[in-house]
Amino acid sequence: MSPAPKRKKVILVGNPNVGKSALFRHLTGRYALVSNYPGTTVEISRGRLVLEGIEYEVIDTPGVTGLTPQSEDERVACEVLLREKPDVIVQVADAKNLRRTLRLTLQLVELRRPMVLVLNMVDEMRERGIEINADALAELFGIPVVETIATYGYGLRQLLRAIPRATVPKNPLREQQREVLGTSPEEADLPLGLIVEWMEVGDTRFQRQVEQLLGRSRLSPVRPLLELSSAPRGCHGCSASRSLCRALEHARAQFLEQAVLTLRKRGRARPRRELTPLAFRMWMGLLFCGVGLLVWDELGRRFSWPTPTVWLRDLLLRYVAEPTWALFHANRLDLVHRLLFGHPDTLECGVLVEAVRVLVLLAPLLVPTFVLMRHSARFLHQLGRWTRQPMSGIPILGVILILVYELVGYTGAQTLVGALEDVLFGAYLVPWLRSMIPSGFLHEVLVGPYGLISMGLTYALAIILPVVGTFFLAFGVLEDSGYLPRLAILSDRLLRLMGLNGKAILPMVLGLGCDTMATMTTRILNSPRERLIATLLLALGIPCSAQLGVILGIAAAYSPAVLFTVFGVVASQLVLVGHLAARVIPGERSDFIFELPPLRVPILRNILLKTWLRLRWFLGEVVPLFLLATSALFLLDQLRLGARTGIEWIEHGLRPLVVGWLSLPAESARVFIMGFLRRDYGAAGLFDLARQGALTTTQIVVALVTITLFIPCLANFLVIVKEQGWRRALAIVGFILPFAFAIGGILGRLLKALGAFS
Amino acid sequence: MEVDRELSELLEALWTLEEQGEALPQDVCQIAHTEVTDRLLERAVHEGLIAWQPSGHLRLTLKGRSVATPIIRRHRLAERLMCDILGVNVEETEAAACEFEHFIAEGITRAICTLLGHPRVCPHGRPIPEGTCCRQAEEHVSALIVPCDRLALGETARVAYVSTRSHPRLLKLSALGILPGVSIKLLQKWPSIVLQCEETEIALDEETAREIYVWRSSGEEPEGGAPLP
Numbered sequence: 001m002s003p004a005p006k007r008k009k010v011i012l013v014g015n016p017n018v019g020k021s022a023l024f025r026h027l028t029g030r031y032a033l034v035s036n037y038p039g040t041t042v043e044i045s046r047g048r049l050v051l052e053g054i055e056y057e058v059i060d061t062p063g064v065t066g067l068t069p070q071s072e073d074e075r076v077a078c079e080v081l082l083r084e085k086p087d088v089i090v091q092v093a094d095a096k097n098l099r100r101t102l103r104l105t106l107q108l109v110e111l112r113r114p115m116v117l118v119l120n121m122v123d124e125m126r127e128r129g130i131e132i133n134a135d136a137l138a139e140l141f142g143i144p145v146v147e148t149i150a151t152y153g154y155g156l157r158q159l160l161r162a163i164p165r166a167t168v169p170k171n172p173l174r175e176q177q178r179e180v181l182g183t184s185p186e187e188a189d190l191p192l193g194l195i196v197e198w199m200e201v202g203d204t205r206f207q208r209q210v211e212q213l214l215g216r217s218r219l220s221p222v223r224p225l226l227e228l229s230s231a232p233r234g235c236h237g238c239s240a241s242r243s244l245c246r247a248l249e250h251a252r253a254q255f256l257e258q259a260v261l262t263l264r265k266r267g268r269a270r271p272r273r274e275l276t277p278l279a280f281r282m283w284m285g286l287l288f289c290g291v292g293l294l295v296w297d298e299l300g301r302r303f304s305w306p307t308p309t310v311w312l313r314d315l316l317l318r319y320v321a322e323p324t325w326a327l328f329h330a331n332r333l334d335l336v337h338r339l340l341f342g343h344p345d346t347l348e349c350g351v352l353v354e355a356v357r358v359l360v361l362l363a364p365l366l367v368p369t370f371v372l373m374r375h376s377a378r379f380l381h382q383l384g385r386w387t388r389q390p391m392s393g394i395p396i397l398g399v400i401l402i403l404v405y406e407l408v409g410y411t412g413a414q415t416l417v418g419a420l421e422d423v424l425f426g427a428y429l430v431p432w433l434r435s436m437i438p439s440g441f442l443h444e445v446l447v448g449p450y451g452l453i454s455m456g457l458t459y460a461l462a463i464i465l466p467v468v469g470t471f472f473l474a475f476g477v478l479e480d481s482g483y484l485p486r487l488a489i490l491s492d493r494l495l496r497l498m499g500l501n502g503k504a505i506l507p508m509v510l511g512l513g514c515d516t517m518a519t520m521t522t523r524i525l526n527s528p529r530e531r532l533i534a535t536l537l538l539a540l541g542i543p544c545s546a547q548l549g550v551i552l553g554i555a556a557a558y559s560p561a562v563l564f565t566v567f568g569v570v571a572s573q574l575v576l577v578g579h580l581a582a583r584v585i586p587g588e589r590s591d592f593i594f595e596l597p598p599l600r601v602p603i604l605r606n607i608l609l610k611t612w613l614r615l616r617w618f619l620g621e622v623v624p625l626f627l628l629a630t631s632a633l634f635l636l637d638q639l640r641l642g643a644r645t646g647i648e649w650i651e652h653g654l655r656p657l658v659v660g661w662l663s664l665p666a667e668s669a670r671v672f673i674m675g676f677l678r679r680d681y682g683a684a685g686l687f688d689l690a691r692q693g694a695l696t697t698t699q700i701v702v703a704l705v706t707i708t709l710f711i712p713c714l715a716n717f718l719v720i721v722k723e724q725g726w727r728r729a730l731a732i733v734g735f736i737l738p739f740a741f742a743i744g745g746i747l748g749r750l751l752k753a754l755g756a757f758s
Numbered sequence: 759m760e761v762d763r764e765l766s767e768l769l770e771a772l773w774t775l776e777e778q779g780e781a782l783p784q785d786v787c788q789i790a791h792t793e794v795t796d797r798l799l800e801r802a803v804h805e806g807l808i809a810w811q812p813s814g815h816l817r818l819t820l821k822g823r824s825v826a827t828p829i830i831r832r833h834r835l836a837e838r839l840m841c842d843i844l845g846v847n848v849e850e851t852e853a854a855a856c857e858f859e860h861f862i863a864e865g866i867t868r869a870i871c872t873l874l875g876h877p878r879v880c881p882h883g884r885p886i887p888e889g890t891c892c893r894q895a896e897e898h899v900s901a902l903i904v905p906c907d908r909l910a911l912g913e914t915a916r917v918a919y920v921s922t923r924s925h926p927r928l929l930k931l932s933a934l935g936i937l938p939g940v941s942i943k944l945l946q947k948w949p950s951i952v953l954q955c956e957e958t959e960i961a962l963d964e965e966t967a968r969e970i971y972v973w974r975s976s977g978e979e980p981e982g983g984a985p986l987p
Contacts, residue, residue: 015933065933096957100935128957129921200925243882245925246848253937384959402890489950489961501949502961591966592950593930596959 005399009084010049010056010163013077013108014092015100016063017597021045022150023092023159024060030612032060034606035479036597037506042073042523044080049670052164059084062523067107067194067340068201072523072531075206082213088114088166090159095119095147096130096290099260105141106173106252108364110191114166115143120158122147124598128376131265140259142170151603178246178252188220193248200245210720241604275376283368284379289398297361298402302560309357316353317341335428339419354415361406365399370601382600387486394490400483404533405552410546412470413553413687419464430454450637456630458621459684467549468618468680475545479610480602484509488594497575499582500525501592504534511542516716518542519723529587532728535720536581540736541574543708550687551704557690561757566704569747573709577739621715622680629674629681661745662706663752664699665689671703675710682707688733697757698748706744709736761807761825763860767792768802769826770833770859772818777884780815791856828867831887833859834880835870841881842874842903842918842971848881873973875903879921906970907951909944915972916941922969934960936970 010027012020015400016038016560026034028047033040041062049056061080062073069075091108101119108115119125119132137364138145144162148155171177171186177193178184197222198210211219275283293308300307304403321341328337342350349357372379386392430447433454437443447454478484487509492502504525515538522531543551556565570735636646644652647670651658654669668689675682686703689695694701720729751757761769771790775781787794792851799816802808807822818826834964836858840851862870868891871877876892879885903918917940922928935955936942946952953960 066929068926068929070930094957097935099937099940099956100933100958103933103935103937125957130957163863197929201929243849246881249928249932250847253932256937257939385945388946388952388961453828489946491951492950492961492963501963591924591927591930592961592963593927593934593966596933596952597961598957611797 004752008056008087009059010088010090011061011081011084011086012092013061013081013104014063014091014118015065015094015097015104016595018063018092018094019150020060020063020092023090023118023120023148024058026150026153026156027160028058031609033610035610036482036600036602037479037485038063038093038524038595038597040479042076042520044076051160054164056088056163059086064104066104066123068197069206070201071526076523078206079213082210085740086113088116088163090116090163090166092118092120095122095125095132096128098130098132098138098263099256102256102259103252105169106255107194107455109141109169109171110185110194111169111200111643112171112185112191114160115141115169116123116162116166117141117143117145118155119147122149122155123149133263133265137263140170140172140263143167150650151606173251173255175249176255180247186451195219196244196248220457241617268379273375274378275372280372280376280378283372283376286364287368287372290368293364294361294399294402294471309360312360313349313353313357316356321353335423338423349415349418351415351419354411358406358411362403365403373599373601380599387483387599388489388596390490393486397487397490400478404471405556407474408467408470408549409552409556412467413549414556416466416470417463417553417687420466421458425454425458425462430458444638445634448634450630450634452627452630452634455633456627457623459630459681459688460619460626463550463684463687464546464622464680465615465619468545469611469615471513471545471549472614473607476610477602480600480606482597482599485594485596488592489596492592494575495578495590497582498537499533499585499587499589500530500578500579501589503592503594504530507534507538508542511538511544512548513545515539515542515544516713516719519716519719522723527587530590532585532724533578533581535724536732536735537574537578539716539720539732540577540739541570541709543570544680544713547683547708550680550683551708553687554690554700554704558700562697562701562704565701565751565756566708569705569743571706618733625714626681633670657741661741662688662702663748664703665694667694668699668703671707672710675707675713680713682710698751702748704745705747706740709740709743761805764792764798765802765805765807765825766829766860768794768798769807769818769822770829772808772816772822773826773830774884776818780811781817783816786816796866827887828864828889829859831889832862832867834884835867835874835877836862838877838882838886839870839875848861850973851881855890873902875905876910877903877921877971879969880953881919881921883925903971903973905968906942906944906953906972907947907964907967909972909974911944911947913974914941914943915974918971918973920970922966927966927969931966931970934958936960942970942972 012024014020017036017040017728019034021032021034021041024030024045024047025034027049030045030047032045041060043062045060047058047060049058059080061077064074064077067078067081069078089108089111091101091105093104095101101117105115105117118133120486125132134145144165144167146159146162148156148159156500171184173193174184174186178187181192181196183192195210195214198207204582210247210408257388274280299305303309324341326335328334330649338350340350340352341515342353369383373383387396434447437446444451446452448456484506488502488505491505495501495504496612504522506524507518507521508522519535525531525534551563551566584598633647636650639646642647650673651666651669654672655666658664658669659666667684671682671685671689673686686707690700717729717733720732724732767790768786771786771794772781774789775785783794783799792798799808802822803810807820807825809817809819811817833855836855837848837851840854841848868889871889871891877886888941906915906917909915917936917938919938920928920931920936922931935958936953940955943954944951945954951962951964953962953970
């Protein structure tokens with residue numbers, strides 16, 4: 001054995017949404033976020049793998065459509081490929097898209113590093129009746145080719161065996177390139193074809209990086225070839241690099257045409273088994289019953305008709321909750337009983353009762369949908385069409401929104417928060433601690449009005465955690481189903497008003513999960529201008545999951561009109577600001593060319609894992625911040641300056657703004673201070689105030705709008721600084737702060753003048 | 759007005775240079791397919807086709823422009839024809855097109871334009887001046903090659919070429935698999951265009967979709983399917 005073998009590098013590259021991150025997890029055991037839409041990975045992640053006694057560093061990269069980067073995430077991937085000088089390049093490919101795969105392979109070949117080609121998702125390929133001759137493919141490029149299904153770990157062993165046996169690929173276009181360029185990449189020892197394309201695409205920043213990474217001196221022999229690019233040639237005055245590019249592209253297209261014809265096999269395919277017509281109709285019938293049930297229930301609750309879920313709750317309370325009460329009480333398990341079934345007198349809903357209610361609403365919709373998706377290609381095809389056409393897509397979006405509203409607004413923000421905040425923390429834990437801890441400083445710090453437990457932990461664990469948890473769950477299902485990118489089609493025209501295009505819907509929708517993460521996802525957009533506009537809009541008016549949950553929860557407690565007003569106002573401001581920003585910020589709208597991933601049945605394990613990891617991240621990041629913020633409030637409360645405490649001073653200082661301009665009660669100033677520290681902390685404070693009944697409906701609407709438009713939280717701000725720089729970040733905040741208060745005040749006056757909500 | 763061959767070559771060179779910016783006399787000399795003598799320039803100025811700018815640049819006059827338009831149009835249509843239908847390499851079309859532009863009659867030009875589906879750019883990505891037929895968009899003669907947004911919903915066709923001046927757009931489309939010879943299916947037209955290409959669904963704005971020209975399968979396809987040499 002050689003002493004201390006060097007760490008080798010393996011880079012995973014491939015088109016977007018082909019399963020690089022899923023393979024990464026299998027190879028390294030480290031979790032990288034996996035979803036069914038292009039652009040989930042915007043940064044590189046690294047992990048470790050030991051194979052046959054050799055240690056490898058595995059690098060996961062964002063998806064690329066080609067090696068000529070056109071957005072920030074693609075640039076990251078291309079740079080890594082050039083900088084890291086990998087020992088093995090593993091190209092991960094969607095097996096059913098052979099042509100695109102090979103086009104990228106042709107470019108990777110020029111780098112002349114050992115390669116392995118992974119044909120992933122062979123199950124989907126076979127279901128569509130396609131088969132690829134992997135041996136012929138391996139021979140064509142002279143590299144190992146492995147078939148896998150990354151989500152199930154199929155073919156992993158073959159991949160592990162192939163990585164150490166990776167070989168430098170043959171370049172099938174060698175002759176053509178020599179003809180066009182005068183020399184081949186092998187002779188020049190440079191990825192010549194790629195260099196010519198980089199020159200043509202004309203991103204100077206990337207060109208400079210390429211020069212740096214490849215070395216100026218190495219480029220000098222081919223410089224005459226590149227210098228041509230500015231000189232006009234022929235009576236068309238085309239740049240030389242463009243004609244070279246077109247000639248190369250032409251050769252590539254010809255090669256691909258041939259290759260696809262010879263490599264594809266037909267006949268051995270195993271298309272998906274179709275449901276019998278009877279079964280198909282039965283499941284479709286069930287699905288429509290599910291929709292009917294949902295509509296009946298939603299309308300029924302508004303107009304106090306009898307609805308299935310209300311019956312069910314009454315039945316549960318009468319026949320299960322009441323008879324068991326004595327049993328639980330006898331065993332001194334009052335608390336458990338209350339958490340499970342709620343209090344029959346107060347109509348407060350227990351966790352168990354709520355779970356049954358939500359299941360009754362969700363199951364008749366989700367079960368037939370998933371069964372049909374899995375077993376019927378016909379349905380999958382139909383569903384794909386329905387979700388992207390406005391006539392059917394908008395009602396489907398409506399149903400999805402109602403389901404999310406039920407899950408996050410009711411189950412999360414009402415029932416779970418009720419059980420945790422009112423019952424567990426409010427009625428048991430905090431009073432018990434108060435009685436245990438002798439009054440004095442410690443008492444004040446832990447369980448006083450601004451106590452670390454009575455406020456900080458209660459807000460974090462009892463209000464925000466259930467809201468965010470249910471949201472992440474719902475969001476995970478939507479992400480993995482491949483539904484979200486379809487919204488891009490429906491929203492393209494609206495987003496064009498704001499100088500963006502349909503692609504920008506992805507960061508916007510992700511912003512509903514967490515604006516901080518979404519701000520990073522703006523990297524998938526094509527131009528710096530679009531990134532700036534999207535970042536501004538995210539910071540301005542996209543409520544994050546906690547805020548959204550609080551809005552949904554408050555709206556569920558007051559009236560749906562609150563919800564529509566808040567969303568209507570915020571959405572109109574987004575469009576307005578976006579439209580103005582598009583006029584002010586120079587530049588052109590970029591092309592909308594966007595790949596739709598196939599719809600898939602989400603895998604429960606992936607969703608649960610993803611939700612759990614997001615929650616763990618959330619707890620790690622949020623709880624300390626909440627405690628810190630609470631301590632700050634506590635100190636302000638303890639600090640006495642003259643007749644008032646620090647908080648009272650601030651409330652006094654903000655009085656003209658909060659009471660005078662927004663017409664909110666003076667104590668809501670606290671909410672805005674909390675909002676500075678974290679968006680969701682402010683939302684939680686507002687939720688708390690609303691639950692105490694301290695606000696009128698108009699005040700609720702004004703406060704919700706203001707706090708939604710209000711500045712981004714600290715974490716989001718720091719990410720904006722990182723992505724856009726200090727000047728732009730401060731400018732964004734400098735715009736948003738007065739703007740949010742202005743809109744809030746105007747809205748309040750308008751509502752009062754119209755006499756709405758009174 | 760008819761002009762002789764030397765003059766038309768001069769106008770053509772000047773037109774091409776003006777598309778990129780301003781035209782210096784030495785550039786004109788370099789790219790024109792004729793010897794540009796002082797006498798030739800003088801004659802053109804005399805006929806009111808070109809004018810000297812105070813800055814020393816040359817410029818087409820309004821009259822010169824109207825004379826040059828049909829020449830440019832013929833040249834570029836000829837390139838398109840050879841490149842797409844005859845499968846001649848872009849580089850090789852040049853010489854032939856230069857001959858072509860001098861002798862095709864207006865009627866034939868119109869027929870070629872219709873056959874090709876009123877293309878808007880030449881294979882080099884430069885705009886083709888519109889003719890009357892493009893404005894009227896004659897639909898009685900069914901075009902062989904049409905922009906893909908004119909396909910019927912669910913219709914399948916093979917990509918003939920992508921005629922875009924924007925190279926990044928071309929690269930992006932080809933990276934997604936939209937290459938000459940590939941079958942695509944139009945799935946949706948509104949609010950965005952959705953194409954199926956291999957097993958991928960791709961959403962596009964109309965502007966981009968209009969630049970993807972396809973062979974209608976109802977029309978005759980060349981042997982072997984793809985219009986490649």
